[in-house]
Amino acid sequence: MDFEAFFKSELEGLHEEGRYRVFADLERQQGNFPRATRYTKDGQHDVTVWCSNDYLGMGQNASVIEAMKSTIDHCGAGAGGTRNISGTNHYHVLLERELADLHGKESALIFTSGYISNWATLGTLGQKIPGLIIFSDALNHASMIEGIRYAKCERVIWKHNDLKDLEAKLAAADPKAPKLIAFESVYSMDGDISPIKEICDLADKYGAMTYLDEVHAVGMYGPRGGGVAEREGLMDRLTIIEGTLGKAFGVMGGYITASTALCDFIRSFASGFIFTTALPPALAAGAVASIRHLKTSQIERFAHQERVRRLRSMLDARGIPHMPNPSHIVPVMVGDASKCKWISDILLDNFNIYVQPINYPTVPKKTERLRITPTPLHSDADIDHLVGALHQLWSRCALARAVA
Numbered sequence: 001m002d003f004e005a006f007f008k009s010e011l012e013g014l015h016e017e018g019r020y021r022v023f024a025d026l027e028r029q030q031g032n033f034p035r036a037t038r039y040t041k042d043g044q045h046d047v048t049v050w051c052s053n054d055y056l057g058m059g060q061n062a063s064v065i066e067a068m069k070s071t072i073d074h075c076g077a078g079a080g081g082t083r084n085i086s087g088t089n090h091y092h093v094l095l096e097r098e099l100a101d102l103h104g105k106e107s108a109l110i111f112t113s114g115y116i117s118n119w120a121t122l123g124t125l126g127q128k129i130p131g132l133i134i135f136s137d138a139l140n141h142a143s144m145i146e147g148i149r150y151a152k153c154e155r156v157i158w159k160h161n162d163l164k165d166l167e168a169k170l171a172a173a174d175p176k177a178p179k180l181i182a183f184e185s186v187y188s189m190d191g192d193i194s195p196i197k198e199i200c201d202l203a204d205k206y207g208a209m210t211y212l213d214e215v216h217a218v219g220m221y222g223p224r225g226g227g228v229a230e231r232e233g234l235m236d237r238l239t240i241i242e243g244t245l246g247k248a249f250g251v252m253g254g255y256i257t258a259s260t261a262l263c264d265f266i267r268s269f270a271s272g273f274i275f276t277t278a279l280p281p282a283l284a285a286g287a288v289a290s291i292r293h294l295k296t297s298q299i300e301r302f303a304h305q306e307r308v309r310r311l312r313s314m315l316d317a318r319g320i321p322h323m324p325n326p327s328h329i330v331p332v333m334v335g336d337a338s339k340c341k342w343i344s345d346i347l348l349d350n351f352n353i354y355v356q357p358i359n360y361p362t363v364p365k366k367t368e369r370l371r372i373t374p375t376p377l378h379s380d381a382d383i384d385h386l387v388g389a390l391h392q393l394w395s396r397c398a399l400a401r402a403v404a
């Protein structure tokens with residue numbers, strides 16, 4: 001086989017469909033969030049980032065940076081091994097305690113990313129629990145889907161956020177089979193929120209465990225940043241709460257929180273946990289500082305929610321269509337892969353506004369969009385600039401407008 005020709009022709013297909021991914025070459029400006037320097041062949045440009053998952057700007061928070069710097073000073077750069085073989089640093093232990101406390105669980109287990117925490121946990125449960133059936137929401141993240149596939153256990157996909165469909169599928173399954181319902185709180189591309197209480201009620205009725213991915217909610221919802229389940233007083237109804245340290249907490253890594261027995265089981269059997277180098281201690285220390293900060297400070301959460309409301313009302317005033325949802329994610333709908341990419345390119349090149357286009361397969365075809373994520377640090381002027389630019393481009397692209 002001519003491998004090179006194969007790779008090139010596959011990539012050509014992506015180009016033709018307008019969904020070839022081009023990464024913006026950015027350098028985040030410390031102390032100047034959400035600004036970044038963009039490097040192009042013409043030189044350097046200051047851009048405003050409108051699609052960061054550092055939702056609250058904690059990646060540049062002074063206490064987080066100080067914790068990371070001082071930990072590098074006294075622990076060095078890397079962890080030096082897997083968790084089992086010399087890599088467990090005191091900061092990993094502190095972080096796991098902090099996370100268990102955040103979600104009101106007995107224990108926590110950290111992984112190198114949220115992706116791995118989903119993949120390793122669901123994969124291990126599905127492989128090891130004899131006869132387990134995993135009921136997975138149709139819009140679950142790729143990391144959950146891949147974990148369930150890897151497990152090779154029985155999986156049942158239920159219609160997104162559809163309780164009737166979930167119940168019908170639970171009722172149709174063997175009543176004696178062990179079951180697990182896997183779902184998210186805030187869905188990352190549409191920004192809708194799942195009916196956690198009702199799903200837990202169904203889980204109780206059918207004797208299922210619950211697995212909730214709160215990756216897009218931890219740090220941002222709930223009085224201590226414990227996520228939507230904390231806000232709704234439901235943390236104790238969930239068997240496993242999974243989250244990331246890489247979005248609102250501003251650092252990197254993933255985790256689960258659950259009973260001590262369950263965490264110990266995953267710790268002992270999950271290859272994605274066992275056979276990989278532990279997170280650098282400085283990352284763990286930065287995460288501890290970030291979680292502690294957001295457990296007590298409401299300032300970032302309130303400012304964030306206010307910015308989201310302001311952006312939405314400005315978009316409405318200009319008739320720019322955006323998907324209504326109860327979260328902080330503002331999907332501005334384009335509905336065409338090439339136009340979506342064109343708008344994103346012009347925003348970057350002509351307006352110094354960076355919003356990555358979101359195309360298939362991340363979202364279904366004809367629902368291509370700009371996924372805009374305001375942060376507490378976007379100013380009124382930033383919002384005016386973004387909405388003004390979108391307004392111009394909507395006219396140039398002859399795109400449908402929302403009925404204002």
Ligand code: PMP
Nearest residue numbers: 113114115141188215244246254
């Ligand atoms: N779950 C969901 C719902 C996600 O959107 C993502 C990443 N975008 C992940 C898990 C993976 O988290 P991480 O980026 O920490 O790997």
